Amino acid sequence: QVQLKESGPGLVKPSGTLSLTCAVSGDSISNGHWWSWVRRSPEKGLEWIGEIHHSGRTNYNPTLKSRVAMSMDKSKNQFSLQMTSVTAADTAVYHCAASSGWFRLDYWGQGALVTVSA
Amino acid sequence: ESVLTQSPGTLSLSPGERATLSCRATQTVSSTFLAWYQQKRGQAPRLLIWGGSNRATGIPDRFSGTESGTDFTLTISRLEPEDFAVYYCQHYDTSAKYTFGQGTKLEIK
Numbered sequence: 001q002v003q004l005k006e007s008g009p010g011l012v013k014p015s016g017t018l019s020l021t022c023a024v025s026g027d028s029i030s031n032g033h034w035w036s037w038v039r040r041s042p043e044k045g046l047e048w049i050g051e052i053h054h055s056g057r058t059n060y061n062p063t064l065k066s067r068v069a070m071s072m073d074k075s076k077n078q079f080s081l082q083m084t085s086v087t088a089a090d091t092a093v094y095h096c097a098a099s100s101g102w103f104r105l106d107y108w109g110q111g112a113l114v115t116v117s118a
Numbered sequence: 119e120s121v122l123t124q125s126p127g128t129l130s131l132s133p134g135e136r137a138t139l140s141c142r143a144t145q146t147v148s149s150t151f152l153a154w155y156q157q158k159r160g161q162a163p164r165l166l167i168w169g170g171s172n173r174a175t176g177i178p179d180r181f182s183g184t185e186s187g188t189d190f191t192l193t194i195s196r197l198e199p200e201d202f203a204v205y206y207c208q209h210y211d212t213s214a215k216y217t218f219g220q221g222t223k224l225e226i227k
Binding site (some may be wrong): 018020036039045047048051059061062070074095099102103104105106109110111 | 143147150151153155161162163168169174180202206208210213214215216217218219221
């Protein structure tokens with residue numbers, strides 16, 4: 001059973017960079033899953049941010065693509081999200097998730113609240 | 119990109135009753151690309167149904183998913199106390215990847 005745990009600063013200043021890490025346990029990050037970030041806010045509900053594969057391939061939500069980058073650290077079995085030029089609209093609970101295919105997200109982390117405020 | 123609209127926004131029922139949750143797509147989508155999730159407060163979302171009607175591992179058979187054109191339905195045949203939560207439908211396409219409905223809150227009446 002794959003388990004995911006998000007970590008990172010809970011407060012980011014406007015125009016700053018949001019950085020989060022997802023620690024993966026129960027399986028290797030190189031086993032073929034696609035690893036995603038999804039955020040949840042009262043205004044937008046659930047919003048998919050992007051995904052990364054152990055091959056290095058990435059896919060991003062077109063609406064966020066210019067501000068988002070994802071990376072992977074195979075030695076630590078974790079992957080990360082960076083979002084630049086954040087505003088209050090980026091305040092949300094950020095979940096990491098894993099897909100084994102079949103157009104679904106099989107496993108999710110509990111989520112980390114990130115607030116954008118001065 | 120198909121937009122998913124869930125209804126009702128809130129559903130108030132009692133344990134033992136049947137729950138019917140709707141997810142309507144603005145364009146015809148294949149059930150292959152439709153999934154349902156349950157999220158309880160403070161917890162990770164849990165995959166319930168994938169491919170429109172396939173239960174995920176460990177999901178009780180009181181949960182079922184069906185499709186009729188652009189309408190998808192999640193049915194919980196007899197509500198248990200642990201079923202009261204927020205439910206989301208999700209669609210996958212090659213451009214926007216994963217998109218979600220706004221959720222239905224299932225609350226105890």
